[in-house]
Amino acid sequence: MRLHNTLSGKVEDFDSDGRVSLYVCGVTPYDTTHVGHARTYLLFDVLIRQLMHQGWQTNYVQNITDVDDSIIARAAQTGESYQALGDRFTGIYMDDISALGMIPAQAYPRATDAIPEMQEVIRRLLATGHAYRVGGDVYFNLDGVEEFGRLSRLDRADMLKIEADQDGSTVGDERKKDPLDFLLWRSSGPGEPSWGSPWGDGRPGWHLECSTLAMRHLGPSVDIHGGGADLVYPHHEAEIVQSQAVTGIKPFARTWVHVEMALLGGRKMSKSDGNMVFVRDLLETHSPDALRLYLLATHYREPLDFKSEELERCSEVSLRLARVAHASASLRGEELDPTSFVRRFSDALDDDLNTPDAIDVLKDLLSALDTTTGSSATHRAQRSLRTLSARLGLNLESGR
Numbered sequence: 001m002r003l004h005n006t007l008s009g010k011v012e013d014f015d016s017d018g019r020v021s022l023y024v025c026g027v028t029p030y031d032t033t034h035v036g037h038a039r040t041y042l043l044f045d046v047l048i049r050q051l052m053h054q055g056w057q058t059n060y061v062q063n064i065t066d067v068d069d070s071i072i073a074r075a076a077q078t079g080e081s082y083q084a085l086g087d088r089f090t091g092i093y094m095d096d097i098s099a100l101g102m103i104p105a106q107a108y109p110r111a112t113d114a115i116p117e118m119q120e121v122i123r124r125l126l127a128t129g130h131a132y133r134v135g136g137d138v139y140f141n142l143d144g145v146e147e148f149g150r151l152s153r154l155d156r157a158d159m160l161k162i163e164a165d166q167d168g169s170t171v172g173d174e175r176k177k178d179p180l181d182f183l184l185w186r187s188s189g190p191g192e193p194s195w196g197s198p199w200g201d202g203r204p205g206w207h208l209e210c211s212t213l214a215m216r217h218l219g220p221s222v223d224i225h226g227g228g229a230d231l232v233y234p235h236h237e238a239e240i241v242q243s244q245a246v247t248g249i250k251p252f253a254r255t256w257v258h259v260e261m262a263l264l265g266g267r268k269m270s271k272s273d274g275n276m277v278f279v280r281d282l283l284e285t286h287s288p289d290a291l292r293l294y295l296l297a298t299h300y301r302e303p304l305d306f307k308s309e310e311l312e313r314c315s316e317v318s319l320r321l322a323r324v325a326h327a328s329a330s331l332r333g334e335e336l337d338p339t340s341f342v343r344r345f346s347d348a349l350d351d352d353l354n355t356p357d358a359i360d361v362l363k364d365l366l367s368a369l370d371t372t373t374g375s376s377a378t379h380r381a382q383r384s385l386r387t388l389s390a391r392l393g394l395n396l397e398s399g400r
């Protein structure tokens with residue numbers, strides 16, 4: 001199969017000796033799953049199905065960022081502990097992805113379960129001069145690290161601008177050797193979650209969490225690393241340089257897959273802008289299949305501007321799909337040969353997960369069957385409709 005690799009900027013052949021390790025940056029559990037999250041994890045769900053279809057075994061890990069500025073701030077608003085808030089929204093996320101029929105990852109490690117391992121990574125980075133201390137904080141030392149910026153292809157001015165907009169930005173801290181040096185360990189303020197360390201009480205930096213968990217579960221080099229496109233810089237750039245500095249093994253990730261953003265009214269769906277559409281609200285009135293068909297109808301490397309009218313149309317398609325897939329077909333009349341549909345569908349998914357084209361093929365097969373059901377539909381074509389639907393994760397239960 002072919003996959004776009006952010007690192008090379010090209011669609012490349014993706015091959016495996018039979019086992020594929022996949023690490024996808026997971027949620028920060030402080031709010032309900034929105035369409036942007038669902039879109040990202042659905043794409044990786046289709047990728048997992050595609051890898052399995054090739055006969056490959058997958059080892060899929062998705063982290064839960066359960067300690068973070070946004071969780072701490074939200075917990076302060078709701079009066080809960082950050083742990084209780086994180087547990088509550090992790091549960092909601094798990095329910096939402098299960099409602100969407102996603103194949104579960106093999107592991108959902110939590111950041112707070114790996115603090116000793118993260119501290120060990122920091123110790124090793126300090127020992128080799130890849131990190132330095134500023135007060136109770138520890139920063140990664142970017143001096144001489146030429147690879148930083150290769151994934152995002154951003155120049156220094158752009159990186160500085162983006163870095164300045166991050167939550168809790170340290171870009172203006174003049175004690176740092178380079179304004180772009182990023183936090184590995186941050187000292188905690190009063191009342192904030194903290195763990196004891198040789199550098200004082202504090203908590204790990206976000207980037208370090210994913211490097212540590214990816215290495216812990218999947219080894220020093222993963223086959224596919226993925227996430228939303230907004231993670232390319234600084235998160236994934238930081239993961240690459242700190243992981244490679246600690247293991248000496250390149251590349252940290254062979255193929256990088258990034259899913260473009262979901263928009264609402266042309267603006268990125270985000271908590272800070274308050275313009276979000278939540279999965280569970282949509283599932284009140286639409287089937288999981290309808291939502292899948294809708295979210296997968298835009299290629300993952302294009303932004304998706306949410307339009308409820310289009311979701312309505314997908315509801316109609318999902319109803320027809322379920323009806324025709326389960327209609328008792330008559331064996332009389334002309335045979336409908338599904339071979340060319342199956343080939344076109346597979347070609348589409350093999351070509352950098354072109355789900356919009358795959359859905360078009362599914363609709364073509366549906367129409368061909370729909371017009372013949374009751375007179376000449378065949379079991380074989382109907383079976384193909386069901387197996388191709390399954391490759392997109394559609395469950396073909398009758399919609400609501």
Ligand SMILES: [Zn+2]
Nearest residue numbers: 025026210235
């Ligand atoms: Zn991550």
